Amino acid sequence: MTSGIHHVTAITRKIQANVDFYAGFLGLRLVKRTAGFEDAGQLHLFYGDAAGSPGSLVTFLAWEDGSPGRVGVGQPSEIALAIRPEAIGFWLTRALTRNVPMTGPAQEFGEPVLRLKDPDGIIVKLVGEAGVAGPAPHAVPGIAPDDAVQRIRGVTILSGHPAETAGFIGRHFGFRPVAEADGIVRLAGEGGDVLDIRDAHGFWTAAPGTGTIDHVALRAPDRAAVDAAAARLAAEDAGGTNRHDRTYFYSLYVREPGGALLEYATDGPGMTVDEPLEALGRTLFVPGHFNADPEDIRARLPQFSLPGEERMTERDLPFIHRVHRPDDPDGTAVVLLHGTGGNETSLLPLGVRIAPRSLVLSPRGRSVEEGHPRFFRRLSATVFDQKDIVAEAEAFAAFMEGANAAYGIDPERTVFIGYSNGANMIAAVMFLHPGVVPNAVLLRGMNVLETVPAADLSGVNVLMLTGRSDPYGPYAADLEARLSAAGAAVENRLLPAGHDIGVADFEAARDFKRGVVG
Numbered sequence: 356m357t358s359g360i361h362h363v364t365a366i367t368r369k370i371q372a373n374v375d376f377y378a379g380f381l382g383l384r385l386v387k388r389t390a391g392f393e394d395a396g397q398l399h400l401f402y403g404d405a406a407g408s409p410g411s412l413v414t415f416l417a418w419e420d421g422s423p424g425r426v427g428v429g430q431p432s433e434i435a436l437a438i439r440p441e442a443i444g445f446w447l448t449r450a451l452t453r454n455v456p457m458t459g460p461a462q463e464f465g466e467p468v469l470r471l472k473d474p475d476g477i478i479v480k481l482v483g484e485a486g487v488a489g490p491a492p493h494a495v496p497g498i499a500p501d502d503a504v505q506r507i508r509g510v511t512i513l514s515g516h517p518a519e520t521a522g523f524i525g526r527h528f529g530f531r532p533v534a535e536a537d538g539i540v541r542l543a544g545e546g547g548d549v550l551d552i553r554d555a556h557g558f559w560t561a562a563p564g565t566g567t568i569d570h571v572a573l574r575a576p577d578r579a580a581v582d583a584a585a586a587r588l589a590a591e592d593a594g595g596t597n598r599h600d601r602t603y604f605y606s607l608y609v610r611e612p613g614g615a616l617l618e619y620a621t622d623g624p625g626m627t628v629d630e631p632l633e634a635l636g637r638t639l640f641v642p643g644h645f646n647a648d649p650e651d652i653r654a655r656l657p658q659f660s661l662p663g664e665e666r667m668t669e670r671d672l673p674f675i676h677r678v679h680r681p682d683d684p685d686g687t688a689v690v691l692l693h694g695t696g697g698n699e700t701s702l703l704p705l706g707v708r709i710a711p712r713s714l715v716l717s718p719r720g721r722s723v724e725e726g727h728p729r730f731f732r733r734l735s736a737t738v739f740d741q742k743d744i745v746a747e748a749e750a751f752a753a754f755m756e757g758a759n760a761a762y763g764i765d766p767e768r769t770v771f772i773g774y775s776n777g778a779n780m781i782a783a784v785m786f787l788h789p790g791v792v793p794n795a796v797l798l799r800g801m802n803v804l805e806t807v808p809a810a811d812l813s814g815v816n817v818l819m820l821t822g823r824s825d826p827y828g829p830y831a832a833d834l835e836a837r838l839s840a841a842g843a844a845v846e847n848r849l850l851p852a853g854h855d856i857g858v859a860d861f862e863a864a865r866d867f868k869r870g871v872v873g
Contacts, residue, residue, distance in 0.1 A: 358529030358544035360507050361572040361604070361620040362401070362412035363434050365477055366424065368565035370398060370417045371659045371669065372474035377402045377413065379662040380453055381436070381479075381504055384493040385636035386626045390652050391416060392601055395645045396700060398656045404506065406491040407626030407635055409574055409604075410548065411506045416569065419657045420675045420699075420719070423475075424564025428515045428555045429614025431568035433478040435468075435549070437508035440483030443467045445502040464534055464541060475566035482508040484547070495662075509549035510571045511539075513561070514613030517554045523593070523611045524550060527584055528573045528619065544574070552613075561614070570608070572618035578605045584619050602642070603628060651704035654679060654715075670761040673754045674718035678762060679703060685712040687872045688762075688769040690755070692777025693720065694799075696727045702774060705856070709772070709865045716758055720776065721747060730780035731803070737830070739803045744783050751780065752788040767793055768872045772864055774798040774856060775827075782834055785817075786810045786841070794871045796820065796864045799854050801830035802837055813842035818867045820860050822852040 367373040377383050386407035391397035397416055404411040413434060426432050438446065443460050446469055450457040456472040467483040481504070489505030514520040521540050524530050530542035530550055538554040550571070561567065575581045581598065585607050588596050598607040606620035626635055639656070641649040658680060660666035667680055677699045689710045691702040699719040706715045720730035722743060731747045732740040759766055771792050773781040778800035785792045789810045797819045817838055821831040828849075835847040850859045 358548075359410055359546040359574040360510065360544065360548040360550075361409045361574040361618070361622070362403075362414055363431070363507065363510055363568060363571050364414045364416065364618075365434070365475075365568045366418050366421070366563070366565050367415045367475050368418060368421055368423070369474060370400070370415075370419060370657045371666070373415055373417070374400070374659050374661060376455075376473045377415075380449070380455060382493060382495040382498040383411075383413065383504060385661060386412070387603065387630075387636055387640065388638070389640040390642060390645070390656065392599065392642050395641065395647055395652045396655045401626065401636075403493075403626070404489050404491040404504075405493040406632060408490045408506070409620075409622045409625070410546065411489060411491075411504075413507070417657055418565050419677070421565045424567035425559065425562035426513070426567055427559045427561035428513050429610075430513055430561035431510045431571050431615060432513050432553070433470075433480055433511040433551075434568065435480040435482045435508040435510065437484040437487045437489070437505045438481050438503070439487060439501060439505070440467055440485055442502040443469055443481070443483050445499075446481050449498075464536065477566060477568065480508070484508055507548060509551060510568070511551040511553055512571070512611075512613070512615050513553050513555035513558065514611075514615065515556045515558070516613045517552045517556075519612035520615070521552045524552075524573075524617070526591075527587055527593075528617070530573075570616035570618050572606065572620040575606070575619050575621045577621055577623070581605055581607050581619055581621060602640070648704075650707070654703040654707040655700040667762065670757065672757045672761070673750045674721060675699060676716060676718040676754075676758070677703065679707060679715040679717070681707075681712050681714065683712055684714060685873065686765060686768060687713040687868075688764045689713045689715045689868065690769060690771045691715065691717040692730060692771070692773035692780055693717070693728075694773075694775030694777055695724065695729050697774070697777075698728055702772065702777075705861060705864075706772065709861060710770070710868050713770075713868075714762060714764065716762065716764070718751075718754060720780075721750070729776050731776070731783075733776075737827075739779075741805055744780075744803060745787065748780070748784045748787045751784055752791050755791055766791075770794045770796065770868045770872055772796040772798070773800065775800075775854065779803045782838070785812060785815065785838070785843070794867075796867055797834075798856055798860055798864075799825055799827060799831075800834055801827055802834040807837055810841045812838060815843040816867075816871045817843050817845045818863065819845065819847040820863055821847055821849050822854055823849055824852065825854045827854065 383402035387401035778797035
């Protein structure tokens with residue numbers, strides 16, 4: 356039975372910091388970027404050696420600004436990468452000069468080990484393995500080929516049932532016990548890859564989230580081996596399994612008795628099935644089973660820059676937000692405010708289509724209702740928390756001041772587009788903080804302020820798009836009247852729609868944007 360590690364998959368909160376660490380600091384090659392196979396709105400990056408070889412791949416699901424998880428029982432806790440033993444000094448110096456958190460070197464199972472922490476707190480061990488030689492080490496400026504990461508050395512799994520975990524992996528995936536020390540049973544595959552099963556009995560259980568390792572994938576020679584493993588697992592009644600064609604490999608998933616998720620993945624067809632070797636990692640792949648427009652998916656995914664590429668650093672501002680940079684900017688900007696049940700990615704496809712050459716800024720509301728972000732709380736369908744509106748409007752005004760400076764946004768060439776709760780927030784900001792919003796498209800908007808302050812909105816342009824059958828539609832006229840009385844140029848256009856957004860909204864917003872800022 357062929358045995359070894361195919362890849363390791365973890366979860367990151369900030370994709371740019373992740374790229375900077377794995378491609379910039381460690382010198383791994385970005386060999387694939389895809390939309391998630393389970394969730395198209397989730398970016399998935401694959402790092403590896405120069406050829407994207409099985410056994411070198413470390414992959415990350417991007418839960419941008421997602422909640423941290425908890426490392427615990429039933430989960431991998433460390434990734435080990437193999438380097439030549441004599442390269443330990445190079446990496447020690449590199450970590451010290453780059454301010455990368457580090458401990459060691461120390462000896463583990465007779466090998467020198469340097470422990471690092473990536474930006475999410477995941478432990479990455481650099482292990483000096485005697486005689487190691489990866490198939491295609493990726494050397495980059497500042498890292499000589501002899502110092503480069505060669506391949507994956509191993510993974511540590513925390514198990515409350517270490518004997519059962521080790522036996523399960525041995526029976527079904529061909530690893531064998533080779534050593535034991537300090538509460539760890541070391542299993543080895545045919546190629547020398549190791550799985551360290553740490554006895555974590557009594558430790559807290561794992562919780563999914565950013566900064567955790569989701570699963571380790573073990574190597575299968577071909578599809579027949581995966582199907583045979585599925586039959587063995589079923590015969591043993593080992594629990595639920597599922598099989599998937601992941602384009603680059605075919606695999607099954609199963610949980611071992613200690614709870615850790617394992618994948619069994621074929622070596623082929625490999626990373627070059629849809630990109631030539633020299634261009635690996637340059638093109639975003641969108642799985643076809645979503646039947647979605649790739650451009651809409653692309654708009655939702657976080658952007659990043661590889662080392663040496665021009666970049667825009669995201670700033671720490673009062674609202675979690677997403678910035679979408681166009682390839683050919685025209686100096687305009689669009690600010691998107693989502694409705695209830697949405698988030699900072701919800702309106703990005705609409706915004707990018709309305710203004711393909713604009714910088715698009717999309718914040719996430721900070722109030723929460725039944726688990727969903729909003730820009731302010733509501734007490735009933737048409738009664739709203741006035742203190743929350745005032746406080747969040749002030750915070751949003753400060754957010755825009757910081758965003759304008761950080762991202763080079765020209766306020767006079769900016770259009771704010773809000774839907775439902777987001778539209779209502781924009782309207783409230785116009786009255787409470789005149790001057791912040793010069794141009795606005797309000798999709799299904801209404802007035803939410805019980806006391807509307809006097810405001811001079813002269814020179815402000817507003818397009819209201821109201822659904823004829825929208826249950827909140829009758830409230831739009833009051834907002835239109837108040838904006839007009841304050842001096843804004845307002846058009847309230849009635850559309851044959853309900854509370855949902857359609858093609859007519861897109862076309863009207865696009866034409867409005869072109870008319871007021873180009």
